[in-house]
Amino acid sequence: MNKLKTKSLLTSTQMILLYVIVAFCLVVGIRQPAFFSPATVITICRAGIFTMCFALCEMVVLISGGIDVSFPAIGCVAMYVPMYIINRVTPIDSALFAFGLAILIGLLFGLLNGFLVSILRLPPLIATLATSSIASGGVVTLLGTREFTTLPDSLQAIYNTNIITYTAPGTGFTYLLNVLFLVPVLACLGVAWMLRYTMLGRGLYAIGGDKNAARVAGFNVRRLQFFAYTFSGVLTGATAMMYTVLMHSSTTSALMGDEMIVIAACVIGGVRITGGHGGVLGVVLGVVLITLVQNNLNMLGIPTSWQTFVVGLIILLGTIITSWQAKRSSHGKA
Amino acid sequence: MADEVFLKLKGIKKSFGGVHALNGVDLEIRRGEIHCLAGENGCGKSTLIKAISGVHRVDEGEIWIEGKLCNKMNPIDAINKGIQVIYQDFAVFPNLTVAENIALNGEVKNKAKLVNWKEIHRVAAEAMAQVGAEIDPDVKLEQLSVANKQMVAICRAIINDAKFLILDEPTTALTAREVEKLWTVVRALKEKGIAVMIVNHKLDEIYQIADRLTILRNGAYVSSGPIHEYDQARFTRDMTGRDISQEKYLPKASEEEIFRVENLSLPGAFKDVSFSVHKGDVLGLTGLLGSGRGEIGEALFGIEPAQSGHIYLNGQEITIKNVADAIHNKIGYVPEDRLTEGLFMDRSILDNTIATSIRKYFHGIKLDKAAMEEATDRWIREIGVVTPSSKPAVRTLSGGNAQKVVISKWLNTDPKLFILNGPTVGVDVGAKSEIHAILRELAQKGIGIIVISDDLPELLQNCNKIVVMRDGRVAAVVDNSIEQKELSDLLMGRAE
Numbered sequence: 001m002n003k004l005k006t007k008s009l010l011t012s013t014q015m016i017l018l019y020v021i022v023a024f025c026l027v028v029g030i031r032q033p034a035f036f037s038p039a040t041v042i043t044i045c046r047a048g049i050f051t052m053c054f055a056l057c058e059m060v061v062l063i064s065g066g067i068d069v070s071f072p073a074i075g076c077v078a079m080y081v082p083m084y085i086i087n088r089v090t091p092i093d094s095a096l097f098a099f100g101l102a103i104l105i106g107l108l109f110g111l112l113n114g115f116l117v118s119i120l121r122l123p124p125l126i127a128t129l130a131t132s133s134i135a136s137g138g139v140v141t142l143l144g145t146r147e148f149t150t151l152p153d154s155l156q157a158i159y160n161t162n163i164i165t166y167t168a169p170g171t172g173f174t175y176l177l178n179v180l181f182l183v184p185v186l187a188c189l190g191v192a193w194m195l196r197y198t199m200l201g202r203g204l205y206a207i208g209g210d211k212n213a214a215r216v217a218g219f220n221v222r223r224l225q226f227f228a229y230t231f232s233g234v235l236t237g238a239t240a241m242m243y244t245v246l247m248h249s250s251t252t253s254a255l256m257g258d259e260m261i262v263i264a265a266c267v268i269g270g271v272r273i274t275g276g277h278g279g280v281l282g283v284v285l286g287v288v289l290i291t292l293v294q295n296n297l298n299m300l301g302i303p304t305s306w307q308t309f310v311v312g313l314i315i316l317l318g319t320i321i322t323s324w325q326a327k328r329s330s331h332g333k334a
Numbered sequence: 335m336a337d338e339v340f341l342k343l344k345g346i347k348k349s350f351g352g353v354h355a356l357n358g359v360d361l362e363i364r365r366g367e368i369h370c371l372a373g374e375n376g377c378g379k380s381t382l383i384k385a386i387s388g389v390h391r392v393d394e395g396e397i398w399i400e401g402k403l404c405n406k407m408n409p410i411d412a413i414n415k416g417i418q419v420i421y422q423d424f425a426v427f428p429n430l431t432v433a434e435n436i437a438l439n440g441e442v443k444n445k446a447k448l449v450n451w452k453e454i455h456r457v458a459a460e461a462m463a464q465v466g467a468e469i470d471p472d473v474k475l476e477q478l479s480v481a482n483k484q485m486v487a488i489c490r491a492i493i494n495d496a497k498f499l500i501l502d503e504p505t506t507a508l509t510a511r512e513v514e515k516l517w518t519v520v521r522a523l524k525e526k527g528i529a530v531m532i533v534n535h536k537l538d539e540i541y542q543i544a545d546r547l548t549i550l551r552n553g554a555y556v557s558s559g560p561i562h563e564y565d566q567a568r569f570t571r572d573m574t575g576r577d578i579s580q581e582k583y584l585p586k587a588s589e590e591e592i593f594r595v596e597n598l599s600l601p602g603a604f605k606d607v608s609f610s611v612h613k614g615d616v617l618g619l620t621g622l623l624g625s626g627r628g629e630i631g632e633a634l635f636g637i638e639p640a641q642s643g644h645i646y647l648n649g650q651e652i653t654i655k656n657v658a659d660a661i662h663n664k665i666g667y668v669p670e671d672r673l674t675e676g677l678f679m680d681r682s683i684l685d686n687t688i689a690t691s692i693r694k695y696f697h698g699i700k701l702d703k704a705a706m707e708e709a710t711d712r713w714i715r716e717i718g719v720v721t722p723s724s725k726p727a728v729r730t731l732s733g734g735n736a737q738k739v740v741i742s743k744w745l746n747t748d749p750k751l752f753i754l755n756g757p758t759v760g761v762d763v764g765a766k767s768e769i770h771a772i773l774r775e776l777a778q779k780g781i782g783i784i785v786i787s788d789d790l791p792e793l794l795q796n797c798n799k800i801v802v803m804r805d806g807r808v809a810a811v812v813d814n815s816i817e818q819k820e821l822s823d824l825l826m827g828r829a830e
Contacts, residue, residue: 199446199448205430209428209429217425218439218442277429
């Protein structure tokens, strides 16, 4: 029995993912010894911030049995509107205002998604596609397409706050890890706790597993769906403003297209697209792998133009492993 | 104590949009008894269960629970009174562990905000100990067999002080051994004073387990009593309202050959199979699981075609390499699993009936709707599908009716050979005999009929010729004058 459990632990999705990550690092490291340096860790941490946050949004929705393809558009609105107001209407120099408004916008669109899916019972893909178009089209029509690249002082202050400063001994380059890195870290811990130790979290798994059974068991299916989409919206809003701060840029299209990479990170991490499966650890590993590939392919001498292609391969591989494991676990029934 | 009444129903009536689903049902459940509720599909069993569990409110009649009148219950009230229903789909969570599946509902009910994993494991272990189930509490439900999923559902039902457990057709997907295990658990519950009502219409199983029996027909109460008061004849009469003929099928011998196979072989499945079907024959094809009986059917319909041998239909040799060949040669096939392979469950009776013959109804690019409706209505009448119209989705039909739709679909293609794999599995007594009658009639009309089945009484009664398969070869061809014991010996390969 114990042997069996150890074996299934060693071949779990997370472990396989870890093997792949280690293998990738070894290959890159052998070709480019410079890869094994604290600088790499900082770079990856910094580069993965947004993907990680968005992946948490997507994961919560996927576990509940839905899908959210609207977060890039919602994020764009959430980063653009506050910066538009600050730059063009009235210069409110307040980080609280910027983040508050971004989160509020995310919340409203999240509620809209929740309404469409749980009350009107639209298929989640269609509902969030509609929300995506409404958000993205609406903001462009009403506020135009500018790019804001200067931050008010309060946001600039956040940009200037780093938790790790590392100067590479050889090159003298300085690598900085911004304080906002703590957001995905705390969010991961929070979401992991929520999923494992609260009835809210178990409810999300329950409705993702079998809506009807969940209803019979007394779970409030609508409220849980509402929660999933609203949570996604809120975290998306916050992440979008983080993007503006860290990238010094706010446009109406900055995040568009991110949904594919984010869904990929989730699926590779063991979140099933059909709902009810997956967890934070797997998604973190999925994000790490995707971020590694996005940032280090050139170190292997593979041109950056191949990046999307390789990511596609990884998605394929990840999905094959997941479905293979699902098949294996439904075989040999106890 | 044993005779103390837990639940009493008097004259329960319930109708949906003018249709009387329940039309005067009486039922009495005593503490600690095992009660079977029998009746053909559509007799109102499901509606009755929903009335008892508070899902439907009754129009007329009285529901007494432990001596109290409880006509206005909702599902939560019913659960609080100790009534638990296990539906056929069990309503379990495939993606959660055994322990969670057992204990989570209780946590929801207690309005818990946080999950206490220790408590969940304790509750699950306690429930499993009560019914004597031994399942790893950390395994996810999707990894369990149907029987174990059912065990989990039973464990979940009894943790909340259940006094009355309703099992809706619990044995449908179980093997004989699993049914035995289930009965052990049910008897253990009875020992604890829990009343159990089992919805079932298999008489042999009812004899194994029930103390008392209640039979419904067309939404109305027919009879009730201790199990020893029922014999086969009374049981089927009360279920169907008529005496079902047990007469064997003995057609007039005909020289006219419809269908013949010679030395049909498919490596790994069957070898050198030869037999012929004459006009009027209903040919039975039987054998144990793995004997090749099912594979022959699939080969003749081109699903997994034979690799060598000859097939003759009406005197002409035909080749069947795929399903299109089979359909082209006017061969019809009713698969074993009609729900997934034979029907579009969410489409209407009409759509299903014309699905295979849709080409007939094209005039250019236009479909002749009127002709389609006419054909469907004709089959509904002739085959006797019980439905108000051709509009309802097949999902809403009972097993017997759904099977009739599959048959209609093929008859609408004017088949010359009709292969039916397990045609009456999951079909109740009345509909079963109707389907048999249809097959006899078709055979008389000159359509070749091959029935693949392991239901020996059914074969002996309805097939005038039986091909017995063993280990991929034809072990014997017999007529239906032999005894069931002999046939079963042939199947097993026991020396005669």
